[in-house]
Amino acid sequence: MMDLLEKIHQTLEYGGICDHCLGRLFAKRSFGLTNEQRGHALRVVHALAYNIPFASYERDTCWVCNDLLESISGWAQRVAVTLKDIEYNTFVIGTRTPPMMTESEEMIWSDLSLEHPEPLKSEMNREVGKAVSALTGKKGDPKNPEIAAVLNIADDRVELQIAPIYFFGWYLKYERGIPQTHWDCRACRGNGCEKCSFTGKQYPTSVEELIADAPKRIFAADCGILHGAGREDIDALMIGTGRPFVMEMQNPKIRNVNLQELESAINASAAPRVQVKLERWSNKKTVEMLKSHKGHKTYRILVDIDSSVSLETVRNAVSKLKGVLIHQRTPERVAHRRVDLVRERYVVDIECLGMESSLYRIEVTGEGGLYIKELVSGDGGRTTPSLAELLAVSARVVALDVVQVDGIAGNLP
Ligand SMILES: [Zn+2]
Numbered sequence: 192m193m194d195l196l197e198k199i200h201q202t203l204e205y206g207g208i209c210d211h212c213l214g215r216l217f218a219k220r221s222f223g224l225t226n227e228q229r230g231h232a233l234r235v236v237h238a239l240a241y242n243i244p245f246a247s248y249e250r251d252t253c254w255v256c257n258d259l260l261e262s263i264s265g266w267a268q269r270v271a272v273t274l275k276d277i278e279y280n281t282f283v284i285g286t287r288t289p290p291m292m293t294e295s296e297e298m299i300w301s302d303l304s305l306e307h308p309e310p311l312k313s314e315m316n317r318e319v320g321k322a323v324s325a326l327t328g329k330k331g332d333p334k335n336p337e338i339a340a341v342l343n344i345a346d347d348r349v350e351l352q353i354a355p356i357y358f359f360g361w362y363l364k365y366e367r368g369i370p371q372t373h374w375d376c377r378a379c380r381g382n383g384c385e386k387c388s389f390t391g392k393q394y395p396t397s398v399e400e401l402i403a404d405a406p407k408r409i410f411a412a413d414c415g416i417l418h419g420a421g422r423e424d425i426d427a428l429m430i431g432t433g434r435p436f437v438m439e440m441q442n443p444k445i446r447n448v449n450l451q452e453l454e455s456a457i458n459a460s461a462a463p464r465v466q467v468k469l470e471r472w473s474n475k476k477t478v479e480m481l482k483s484h485k486g487h488k489t490y491r492i493l494v495d496i497d498s499s500v501s502l503e504t505v506r507n508a509v510s511k512l513k514g515v516l517i518h519q520r521t522p523e524r525v526a527h528r529r530v531d532l533v534r535e536r537y538v539v540d541i542e543c544l545g546m547e548s549s550l551y552r553i554e555v556t557g558e559g560g561l562y563i564k565e566l567v568s569g570d571g572g573r574t575t576p577s578l579a580e581l582l583a584v585s586a587r588v589v590a591l592d593v594v595q596v597d598g599i600a601g602n603l604p
């Protein structure tokens with residue numbers, strides 16, 4: 192008890208300190224009190240113990256918080272106004288305290304060797320949070336907030352961080368020449384130049400942009416990021432069951448959207464090039480799983496084989512690739528973007544279905560990451576074994592479509 196009294200005495204010797212800041216130093220003492228009530232009580236105890244007239248605690252501006260804690264309801268009002276036109280159910284308050292304030296309170300903590308002081312920002316977060324809750328009727332939820340309202344004390348403004356919205360689905364791509372995600376123009380690196388008609392883009396559109404266009408409007412979001420389970424080549428179609436993806440809408444001002452209506456809106460705007468089937472709302476964890484998943488993929492390809500090799504010989508060579516481990520050095524065509532290393536992937540299944548005019552129709556299922564074009568061409572000996580190697584003639588994929596991406600839906604939450 193003496194120890195406590197001495198500490199209070201020392202604290203008051205520093206000069207004007209508000210009841211909030213005084214009470215917070217001893218935040219672990221007693222229960223059911225606000226810091227302000229606790230601070231007031233400690234001051235009364237001090238006046239009684241030292242027999243000091245209470246009026247002599249002259250009240251200057253608090254040297255710790257600069258009277259910040261007098262403005263709790265003011266900050267709460269500002270948060271409520273900032274959130275007025277945004278849809279959300281849960282929020283959390285954060286406080287960015289100026290370094291001077293943090294230094295002042297840490298100085299007292301160490302001078303008095305206090306054991307359990309509460310930091311200024313945590314009182315602000317809690318008290319402003321309660322006040323915002325009362326004003327808006329929304330729930331404070333530090334674990335799963337849809338919005339974080341950060342009180343930037345030094346700049347005297349409220350900053351919002353809005354949690355993204357994620358949705359999971361499958362996409363189909365019916366037109367060649369469209370990349371999965373937007374690429375910066377190679378000539379200007381996205382700044383805009385004559386080559387790209389000042390769009391900054393290498394390709395006029397992408398699956399990502401085609402899908403994100405409608406949701407950007409619907410969620411009043413800044414942008415949409417496509418997370419695909421792997422990607423097909425720019426000149427490959429994505430047909431059959433489609434490719435799983437999660438779309439992440441950033442900074443959405445609207446959250447209450449019907450998934451079915453969202454799907455229709457996307458399909459209306461992306462048709463006829465891209466189509467989606469939306470399955471459910473999703474989350475960041477699913478994005479991570481999607482990115483790491485190595486599913487089997489089935490491709491249907493058309494192959495041009497030099498010289499007059501018989502269908503029988505081709506069938507025979509193709510069957511020799513079935514169940515075989517393929518060693519692939521990073522293909523020539525992507526070598527400028529990726530590290531040169533040897534990748535090992537199995538051909539799970541492969542079959543020559545027959546001829547179409549002078550070309551061979553082949554269906555191949557490979558482990559995720561198997562380079563199909565190189566499996567056929569051999570990539571100048573960088574991929575082995577290959578169809579070209581087995582036939583001892585050159586072979587080349589002229590069309591490639593993804594038929595199926597396996598084993599993904601069942602493994603995602
Ligand atoms: Zn204070």
Ligand SMILES: [Zn+2]
Nearest residue numbers: 376379384387
């Ligand atoms: Zn350009």
